[in-house]
Amino acid sequence: MEEYVGELWHKLVTRAADKEHEDAVVRLDEISKTAAIFFRALGGDAGLNLSASPATRHGARRRWMQRLATTGDRVELSWRDGETLRLPEHIGLFSERSLNRDLYLWLVALSAADVDENLPWIIRNQAATQLTLERFAGLVPRYNRLLEATLALRPLPEKLPTAEAAQENSIRQALQNPGSVDVLPYSKTPFHPVALWSHPAPPINANANVTTNNGAPETVSPDKPDAAKSRRKHAAERTDMPDGKDGFLMMFRAESLFSWTEYIKVNRPQDEEDDLESAAQAAEDMDNMTVARDSETSAAKLRFDLDLPPAGEDDAPLGEGVSLPEWDYKKQLLQPDYCRLQEVVAQQTEACELPAQLRRTAKRLRSQFQALAPARTWLKGQQEGEDIDLDAWVRQEADLLSGTHPDNRGVYRAQVNQQRDLACLLLADLSLSTDAYASDNARVIDVIRDSLFLFSEALSATGDRFAMYGFSSLKRSNVRFNHLKTFDERYDTNVRGRIQAIKPGYYTRMGAAIRHASTLLAAQPQRQRLLLLLTDGKPNDLDRYEGRYGIEDTRMALHEARQLGLRPFCVTIDIEANEYLPHLFGAGGFAVIRKPEDLPKELPLLYAQMTR
Amino acid sequence: MENHPFYQAQGSEIELFERAWRNRLPLLIKGPTGCGKTRFVAHMAAKLNLPLYTVACHDDLTAADLVGRHLILDGQTVWSDGPLTRAVREGGICYLDEVVEARKDTTVVLHPLADDRRILPIDRTGEQLVAPASFMLVVSYNPGYQNFLKGMKPSTRQRFISLAFDFPPAKQEEAILVGETGIDEMTAKRLVSIANAFRALRDHDLEEVASTRLLVYAATLIKDGCDPTLACRSALVETLTDDPETAVALREVIDATFGR
Ligand SMILES: Nc1ncnc2c1ncn2[C@@H]1O[C@H](COP(=O)(O)OP(=O)(O)OP(=O)(O)O)[C@@H](O)[C@H]1O
Ligand SMILES: [Mg+2]
Numbered sequence: 087m088e089e090y091v092g093e094l095w096h097k098l099v100t101r102a103a104d105k106e107h108e109d110a111v112v113r114l115d116e117i118s119k120t121a122a123i124f125f126r127a128l129g130g131d132a133g134l135n136l137s138a139s140p141a142t143r144h145g146a147r148r149r150w151m152q153r154l155a156t157t158g159d160r161v162e163l164s165w166r167d168g169e170t171l172r173l174p175e176h177i178g179l180f181s182e183r184s185l186n187r188d189l190y191l192w193l194v195a196l197s198a199a200d201v202d203e204n205l206p207w208i209i210r211n212q213a214a215t216q217l218t219l220e221r222f223a224g225l226v227p228r229y230n231r232l233l234e235a236t237l238a239l240r241p242l243p244e245k246l247p248t249a250e251a252a253q254e255n256s257i258r259q260a261l262q263n264p265g266s267v268d269v270l271p272y273s274k275t276p277f278h279p280v281a282l283w284s285h286p287a288p289p290i291n292a293n294a295n296v297t298t299n300n301g302a303p304e305t306v307s308p309d310k311p312d313a314a315k316s317r318r319k320h321a322a323e324r325t326d327m328p329d330g331k332d333g334f335l336m337m338f339r340a341e342s343l344f345s346w347t348e349y350i351k352v353n354r355p356q357d358e359e360d361d362l363e364s365a366a367q368a369a370e371d372m373d374n375m376t377v378a379r380d381s382e383t384s385a386a387k388l389r390f391d392l393d394l395p396p397a398g399e400d401d402a403p404l405g406e407g408v409s410l411p412e413w414d415y416k417k418q419l420l421q422p423d424y425c426r427l428q429e430v431v432a433q434q435t436e437a438c439e440l441p442a443q444l445r446r447t448a449k450r451l452r453s454q455f456q457a458l459a460p461a462r463t464w465l466k467g468q469q470e471g472e473d474i475d476l477d478a479w480v481r482q483e484a485d486l487l488s489g490t491h492p493d494n495r496g497v498y499r500a501q502v503n504q505q506r507d508l509a510c511l512l513l514a515d516l517s518l519s520t521d522a523y524a525s526d527n528a529r530v531i532d533v534i535r536d537s538l539f540l541f542s543e544a545l546s547a548t549g550d551r552f553a554m555y556g557f558s559s560l561k562r563s564n565v566r567f568n569h570l571k572t573f574d575e576r577y578d579t580n581v582r583g584r585i586q587a588i589k590p591g592y593y594t595r596m597g598a599a600i601r602h603a604s605t606l607l608a609a610q611p612q613r614q615r616l617l618l619l620l621t622d623g624k625p626n627d628l629d630r631y632e633g634r635y636g637i638e639d640t641r642m643a644l645h646e647a648r649q650l651g652l653r654p655f656c657v658t659i660d661i662e663a664n665e666y667l668p669h670l671f672g673a674g675g676f677a678v679i680r681k682p683e684d685l686p687k688e689l690p691l692l693y694a695q696m697t698r
Numbered sequence: 699m700e701n702h703p704f705y706q707a708q709g710s711e712i713e714l715f716e717r718a719w720r721n722r723l724p725l726l727i728k729g730p731t732g733c734g735k736t737r738f739v740a741h742m743a744a745k746l747n748l749p750l751y752t753v754a755c756h757d758d759l760t761a762a763d764l765v766g767r768h769l770i771l772d773g774q775t776v777w778s779d780g781p782l783t784r785a786v787r788e789g790g791i792c793y794l795d796e797v798v799e800a801r802k803d804t805t806v807v808l809h810p811l812a813d814d815r816r817i818l819p820i821d822r823t824g825e826q827l828v829a830p831a832s833f834m835l836v837v838s839y840n841p842g843y844q845n846f847l848k849g850m851k852p853s854t855r856q857r858f859i860s861l862a863f864d865f866p867p868a869k870q871e872e873a874i875l876v877g878e879t880g881i882d883e884m885t886a887k888r889l890v891s892i893a894n895a896f897r898a899l900r901d902h903d904l905e906e907v908a909s910t911r912l913l914v915y916a917a918t919l920i921k922d923g924c925d926p927t928l929a930c931r932s933a934l935v936e937t938l939t940d941d942p943e944t945a946v947a948l949r950e951v952i953d954a955t956f957g958r
Contacts, residue, residue, distance in 0.1 A: 123903045123947030127895040128954070191950060221891070224957035477767075484768030484775040490822065674841060695905075 111178035112186040121194045125171060128222070130198035171197055179281055180235050188228050193284050195225060208260060208270045211283040215264040229282075233261055236281050249273035404429040404569055410598045412562065415638035425598040427565040432587040437579035440539060441586075444686075448543040451690050455547035464499045471500030508697055509551040509573065509612035512541060513603045514588075515621035516556040516568060521590040522622075524659065524682035530622050531590050533659070536686035537620065538570065538585045544690035546577045550697070551612060554581075557599035558591025561629045565598040566591060573610060596625035597639035600654070604647040616696070617647055617654040620689070622682075624666060641670050657692060659685060705734070705741035706874045708866045715742045718859055724812045724835040726797075726855070729863025732909025734874075735838045738863075739793045748832060749790035751781040755800035761807045765820055777823055786811070786818050789830035797837040798850055805854050811835055812857035865910060868894065874910060879917040885926065888955050889913050892930060895951045896938065903944055908934055926956045 114121075173193060177186040199214040199221075219226055237258060243251040252271040257280060260267040412424040440448055465471070467478045479497040514537075520530040538554060545552045553575075556568035568588065571581045600619070607615050625636035644654050656667060656676035667676045677692055679685045705712075715738075718725045727735045736752070743750035753764065766780040785792035797805065810817050816829040837858065839850070865871065868890050875886040893908040900907045916933035920926050927949075935948040 119943040120947040120950060123899065123944055124950045124954075126903065127899055127947065127951045129895070129898060191954075195954065222951075222954040224888075224953055224955040227957050228954075477762075480770055481762075481768060483770055485822075487770070487773075487775045488768060691905075 107178045107181045107186075110181050110183040110186055111176050112183060112190060113176040114173055114190070117187060117190055121173065121190055122171075124191060125194045125198050128195055128198035128218075129200065130171070130194075179239070182235075185232060185235055188232055189281065192225070192229065192232055192282060195222065196282075196284050206270075207283075208256075208267060211280070212260050212264040212267060214284075215261075215282075219264075232282060236261070239281075241278055250275055250277070253277050401430040401566070401568070402433045404431050408602055410565075410601050412597055413639040413642035415635065415642075420642070425562045425565050425595065427567050427598050427602050429567045429569055431569040432584050435580075435583035435587040437583045438586050439579065440543065440582065441536075444536060444539055444543075447687065448540060451540060451544040452547040455544045455690065455694065463502065465502055466499055467495040468498045468500040469496035471496075471498030473499040475499045506548065506550055506697070507613040508616065509607065509610040509614070510545070510553075510616040510618055510693070510697075511573075511603050511607040512538070512552065512554045512618045512620060513599060514538060514554070514556045514570075515558070515594055515596075515619070515623075516588055516591045517558045517594040517623075517626075518590050518592055519594075519623050528683060529590075530659070530682060531588065533682050533685050534620060535585060535588055537689045538588070539582070540686045541689050541693070542571070542577045542581065542585070544693065551610065553606065554585075555599075555603060555606075556588055556591075557595075558593060559595035559598065559627050559631075560592040561627060562595065562598075562631070564592075565595050565602075567599060567602055573606070593627040593631070594621070594623065594625050594636075595627045595631055596621075596636065597643040600640065600643040600647060604643070604650055604652055607647075607652055608650040614697075615652045617652045618693070619654065619656045620685075621656065621658050621660070623658075623660045637666055637669065644670055655696065657685070657689060702744040703737060703740045704877050705737055706866065706870055706877060708734075708863070708870060711738065711861055711863075712742070712745075714859075714861060716746070719746060719832075719834050722816065722831060722834070724837070724858045726858035726860040727836065727838040727863060728841050728860065729838075730865070730907065730909065731840055732911030733863045733865050734910060735863055736793075736795065739791065739836055739838075743791050746791075746832075748834070749785070749788050750793060751785040751790060752793045752795060753781050754795045755797050755804075757799055757801055759800045759804050761804050764804070764807060765818070766822075768822065782807075782811075783818060783820065783827065786827050786829045786833050789832035791834045791836055794835075794837040796839055798839045802851050802854070805850070808835065808837075808854065809857065812854075865893075865897065865907075871910060871913065875913055875917045878914050879921045881917045881921045885920055886917065888926075889916055889920075889930070892934065892952055892955050895955075896934065896948065903947075904938055906938060908938060912937060927952055927958075930956070 171194070173190060177189050179189065180186050195218050196211070196214045199217045201210050201213045201217060203210065205213065215229075219229060240258070241254060243254045243258070246254055249271065250273045253273040254277060256267050256270055257277060261280070261282060407426055407428040409423040410425045410427055411420045411422045413420050464473075466475050468475070475497050478495055482495075482497055485491065514534055516531070516534070520534060522530055524530045524533050542552075542554065551573050552571070553573040554570040556570060557566060558568075559565040568584075568591075570584045570588070571577060575581060596619075600617070603617060607617055624632075625640045626632040627636065631639070647654050654671060654675065656663075656671045657679065658667065658676060659679050659682040661678060661680060663676065663678045667678075670676075677688075679688050715725065717723075719742075727738070729735055739752075740750060753759070762780065764780045764782040766778050766783045768775045769778050770776070779787065782792050784790075794800070794808075807818075810819065811829060812835055816833070818827040818829065819825075820827065866874065868887075871890045871893070872883065872886040875881060875889060876883060890913065893910075893913050896904065896908045912933055916929045919929035919933060930952045931949060935945050935952070939945050939948065
């Protein structure tokens with residue numbers, strides 16, 4: 087049914103080819119950027135993506151989610167249906183182009199309004215309308231224009247059978263006088279979809295059984311979401327209408343919807359030993375999660391096989407490996423030689439050029455970053471130079487006249503290249519969670535790869551010294567430190583080849599990786615040394631390295647880094663980062679990138695801002 | 699007495715400033731650009747009836763720029779006090795704006811002044827000034843990524859008590875606009891709502907956020923008879939972004955507020 091309703095909505099909004107006003111059509115592509123910023127400016131959740139999708143996809147997705155919901159609590163797929171704001175791919179409902187555009191913006195404004203999503207559809211939409219018009223009174227004239235045009239397209243109540251007419255009248259009233267309709271009258275036939283209202287309900291969650299009492303206020307579902315769950319702001323809590331009786335359908339849920347992104351968390355018992363069994367269990371859990379993202383396209387496969395040797399087949403060890411300590415906060419003790427870290431380098435990588443899709447951005451970044459490159463500046467008080475330092479000369483003369491000893495500071499100005507006295511080590515989290523999808527078409531690892539590329543492009547334009555490493559771990563004896571670029575290497579096709587070859591690894595033993603990175607960075611002679619950590623989540627590993635333990639060890643490692651005179655800074659795409667990063671990096675010591683796909687672009691800019 | 703520069707208090711900062719001054723404690727004010735730091739200091743100086751010496755710090759600023767230097771006049775040397783020295787002699791306020799921009803070896807001259815010694819040794823003249831009770835040192839800076847690596851030496855920073863400023867709550871910001879420019883309350887309300895919509899884009903679409911200062915500019919233009927939409931476009935949109943698409947979205951927010 088949903089698909090049916092979806093199509094209905096799709097047809098309505100897009101006016102199914104024949105009736106559509108072809109020359110007045112506005113496409114989402116044309117205004118998507120405007121719409122997204124508009125949405126955020128009006129208070130919409132900045133973490134949402136905006137995109138269009140064909141109506142029929144949702145059925146598939148719903149089935150997928152139902153299947154997932156049955157995998158039980160061992161694997162918590164904490165997907166947020168609030169990942170994306172879906173809008174019609176194009177709107178040609180009205181004959182005037184500007185009205186079609188306004189409808190887009192209106193739908194965006196409406197979705198930004200903060201109304202209780204548990205309210206019945208008709209009440210919720212009226213409330214959102216009221217709120218939006220109140221907050222942005224300047225939208226009133228536009229709303230009125232849209233309303234007039236919309237009403238003209240709706241069926242006339244006079245021409246409808248009684249029940250439907252009553253329903254139609256209520257909808258009209260609700261549109262004209264938002265807030266005045268409490269209940270939608272019952273009718274057997276579905277009503278004509280309402281173009282001015284959106285349906286922010288996410289696809290169905292098989293667990294939640296929220297019924298819609300034909301527009302009457304709903305009772306809150308008994309199983310109150312716990313704190314962690316309620317953070318998923320747009321949790322799906324709606325089901326199909328009970329068959330047959332529903333006077334109005336659950337409304338079109340077609341395009342104007344939220345999609346999701348899957349997040350993987352492997353739940354393990356808290357006090358777990360270093361035993362293989364639980365590791366195997368974890369692997370099994372992961373296997374259960376090998377899911378297709380949607381049935382039409384090829385899928386994101388999250389596969390994790392513990393039989394694989396810890397070093398990926400094509401990673402060769404570099405050197406001996408390093409023993410590193412780890413902090414046990416319970417014992418308040420640094421356990422010496424507790425971890426084994428191995429530097430590895432990908433084998434059989436092919437030297438490569440910058441991927442084509444990044445070239446334009448790279449070019450722009452390079453020219454922006456050249457501005458940061460060593461500038462020619464004047465040094466004062468030099469023994470020799472191109473110009474006289476008037477200040478110094480006056481001071482010297484004055485000192486002579488007043489009888490104080492002149493300091494022999496030199497009275498010339500000289501022009502030199504002022505070095506940026508800066509070294510930066512970028513440490514990228516390559517744990518398994520980076521295999522998750524960050525957006526509709528890129529995994530976190532892809533985003534990280536692009537970020538590494540663009541970061542290198544930008545930094546090589548400044549001439550700053552930089553190194554790049556990746557890390558992941560599989561218990562304390564197996565911390566892998568992927569060599570991408572050392573400080574001494576040039577950023578060349580070989581380095582690019584290594585970046586191209588990065589793959590999601592296992593877990594995230596941050597402390598050990600930070601300690602080793604700190605050692606490398608501390609050996610650099612520069613005055614300012616920046617340790618930049620790029621991550622998507624909390625520290626964690628199989629052997630007790632999670633929760634407080636992992637956090638406290640990481641915190642200790644960062645503390646050690648600061649003691650060495652390094653400045654750690656973290657860039658993350660974990661939107662829950664605010665819960666633990668302040669503890670690790672301090673309030674000003676990290677940045678959360680809300681939209682992962684912006685990371686490649688944001689990272690160099692952040693760097694520029696920090697080092698300007 | 700009512701000639702003080704207008705300042706709309708946000709919280710208890712006035713009281714705190716007065717306490718700091720009475721107890722001879724130096725003060726650090728941090729907050730984003732255009733949120734009223736400079737205005738606050740000007741207001742307090744007037745209120746306490748003290749001369750105010752302001753120095754905008756930059757990385758070329760030398761200790762001599764603060765303390766003073768010898769000049770040559772008619773073959774004679776003349777000592778000329780820098781702003782810091784003058785403030786100490788007169789028992790006024792010395793305000794160092796954007797103090798993190800100054801090199802750390804420059805800010806070190808503040809140390810003996812900013813602790814309980816309250817002295818300013820002047821090497822070149824051999825003088826050592828003792829700051830009178832009414833002298834106060836105030837510094838400000840703008841925290842953010844931009845200053846992540848600059849920071850202040852802990853030994854400098856820990857000589858100050860600190861006040862954090864941010865953009866005021868809507869009601870107060872409206873009062874500032876009305877107080878500064880005399881525009882009507884409705885317009886003030888709308889301007890502040892636009893600013894807050896833009897501020898929601900901080901760190902995402904906009905690198906900088908709309909400051910109170912820019913709102914004052916927009917209000918000034920409107921008060922002068924400028925069309926509000928045009929005023930907002932030039933005072934806010936075009937100042938905050940060069941990206942055409944972002945600008946379109948920001949204009950939509952303005953239209954959603956002032957109507958179209
Ligand atoms: N609380 C306030 N009361 C009155 N006016 C204010 C207030 N806050 C801001 N303003 C207005 O904003 C303008 C900018 O404020 P001010 O110059 O004090 O900013 P600032 O914090 O010193 O900024 P910057 O860091 O860029 O120097 C002032 O000229 C004044 O018009
Ligand atoms: Mg100022």
